Amino acid sequence: MGGSLYPESLIEVHTKFLTSNLSLKHAEEARMAVLRFFDAPQSYTVVFTPNASGALKLVGEAYQFSRGSSFVLCEDSHNSVNGIREFARRGEASVVYIPAGGQASQEGAFNLNEAKGALFRNKPPQGTSSLFALTGLSNITNAKCPEGDDSIVTYARNLGYHTLLDAAALAPTSRISLSQIPVDALVVSFYKMFGFPTGIGALVIRKGFLRMLKSGRPWFAGGTVDVVQVPGRVYTMKGIGEEPESFEDGTINYLLLPAITSGLQLLSTYLPYLPLRLNCLLHHLIAEISQIRHHGHDGDIEQGFICQVLSRKPRKILQSLGETDEDTGAITACIFLDEAGEPFPLSFIAHSAAQKGISLRTGCMCNPGGAASLLGVQGSMKDVGEGGLMRDGMTLRQFEEEVARVQKQTGTCPVNANSPAHQLGVVRISLGLGSDWSDVWRVLQWARKLSDARERREMWQKWLDHN
Known part of the structure; x- marks a missing residue:
């Protein structure tokens, strides 16, 4: 995008x-x-x-x-x-x-x-x-x-x-x-x-x-x-x-x-071929990445899923050239979770993907209303302003802290009950004209490595060294 x-x-x-x-x-x-x-x-x-x-x-x-x-x-x-x-x-x-x-x-x-x-x-x-x-x-x-x-x-x-x-x-x-x-x-x-x-x-x-x-x-x-x-x-x-x-x-x-x-x-x-190809790629990406579970140190499968897709999923499976999906495009916005169901830092996800040659976008994508909708925090975003604490010139960190404060006061929580209120952002995977099956395969391979405790520990250390 x-x-x-x-x-x-x-x-x-x-x-x-x-x-x-x-x-x-x-x-x-x-x-x-x-x-x-x-x-x-x-x-x-x-x-x-x-x-x-x-x-x-x-x-x-x-x-x-x-x-x-x-x-x-x-x-x-x-x-x-x-x-x-x-x-x-x-x-x-x-x-x-x-x-x-x-x-x-x-x-x-x-x-x-x-x-x-x-x-x-x-x-x-x-x-x-x-x-x-x-x-x-x-x-x-x-x-x-x-x-x-x-x-x-x-x-x-x-x-x-x-x-x-x-x-x-x-x-x-x-x-x-x-x-x-x-x-x-x-x-x-x-x-x-x-x-x-x-x-x-x-x-x-x-x-x-x-x-x-x-x-x-x-x-x-x-x-x-x-x-x-x-x-x-x-x-x-x-x-x-x-x-x-x-x-x-x-x-x-x-x-x-x-x-x-x-x-x-x-x-x-x-363009006549894109809707069919991208619809197939997106269906496969979402179906596969949503089923990846965490692997412990001994190789056993843990209960938690590594990825939670938040954006609209294609309801229609296109069958032939000329068909179009009137409801969805070719992106998926998601959050990546650790074994406890807590989101990984967005910068860690972006860095670990980049090490595998994958370019992801993280944050609110210059669309705070859409991000708030996906995370289920529209009410908290609005209440920040109504409480009189919102002001021009606030930093992102200050704004996130104010939203977290409102959530704590009102007892509201984001779409993922385990995700921390202060993280107002998602991970976006975009498909387009240049995307093919090998791109989706590489994303899935990276996500599977992320789900492995040993592999992730190495990714985490590289991210810490980079910072």
């Missing part, structure tokens, strides 16, 4: 391009390639950004939040989406969170009926603008945004909301059609999709929505303006109405934009 492995073929193609030609026409070719990839009607255009976070920031800073309007989002959202709430609060708009997983679930995403209820209760009054942000696929809970019989996007738009889709985690493994999911704006990072290049993302946006954002943007830069009065206050933004250039700050990355076209062509070739 953090970044896909890049194929050698992309590097070879781009190196050949750099040694043979250079033209700004490739920027327009890249725009058209993005629009084709996302099946975007003619009413859309593309603004190139540094990444998906940069695209989200563009929307947040330019959106015309005001008193009476709302910013509605799910708790299971990336921090780059959460950050838009500060623009909303600056404009005196309400910030409304839809609970992750619904009232009876800790799976992440949101319950469709609860989401519709929140949207209806906070629908924008006439003359105001409200924004609804969706996460296509959670980067920690593995839950996809539910569509249901009635698209939540269409429902929100009919109530008067503008709609924003964070597709950064969804786009690398799923086909997205803007003809079928007619959001006002979609954001992606290309390195997450096919590994190369870094430093380029995109805001795929309705031209009418772009016109509205232009009028609200409080800043300009080189490349985004045609006229600037100095000294003075007059300036004229570049482009008329629907042109994307007035949102592309400074010189666009024209040397790397051609790699976008090549990368999308490559991903388009493999």
Whole structure:
């Protein structure tokens, strides 16, 4: 989810391009390639950004939040989406969170009926603008945004909301059609999709929505303006109405934009096969890693399992090409436990895996709401703020201690009753375009070594020496 492995073929193609030609026409070719990839009607255009976070920031800073309007989002959202709430609060708009997983679930995403209820209760009054942000696929809970019989996007738009889709985690493994999911704006990072290049993302946006954002943007830069009065206050933004250039700050990355076209062509070739392959890999990984038990010094099998999977598991076993899983992606978030059922330190897990050539992500994955949902600590997280002890500038350690204090006072505990309250994080195993059976086999071999007392003691010592 953090970044896909890049194929050698992309590097070879781009190196050949750099040694043979250079033209700004490739920027327009890249725009058209993005629009084709996302099946975007003619009413859309593309603004190139540094990444998906940069695209989200563009929307947040330019959106015309005001008193009476709302910013509605799910708790299971990336921090780059959460950050838009500060623009909303600056404009005196309400910030409304839809609970992750619904009232009876800790799976992440949101319950469709609860989401519709929140949207209806906070629908924008006439003359105001409200924004609804969706996460296509959670980067920690593995839950996809539910569509249901009635698209939540269409429902929100009919109530008067503008709609924003964070597709950064969804786009690398799923086909997205803007003809079928007619959001006002979609954001992606290309390195997450096919590994190369870094430093380029995109805001795929309705031209009418772009016109509205232009009028609200409080800043300009080189490349985004045609006229600037100095000294003075007059300036004229570049482009008329629907042109994307007035949102592309400074010189666009024209040397790397051609790699976008090549990368999308490559991903388009493999995308029909990915859901089936990744579904098989994830089913096997979860089934096997969930059954690994601790081995004692004498080789006997202990009672405790080494791994507890917390994220949403695929309910459907795909059987043929063309099938897709509408509920889950291709990641698993879990915790690794010792013989007593206590989680190992996250840094130990990451270090021991790295020694075997395995890259894992640990922590809350920039998604604190999704992590809280998996760990069952949403109430404690909320109570920290209500108790008046939460403050800007708190360190992670201080925040974890406050959550632990609230849990002790309220008698609540995380999803794993034996896990310490102070550990607010999980381990994420991500599968993608470059993953195959050998990768899953290596993860399982590492987990089995972790379950062996003698092997783990050696891993532990190496971790202590490293620290």
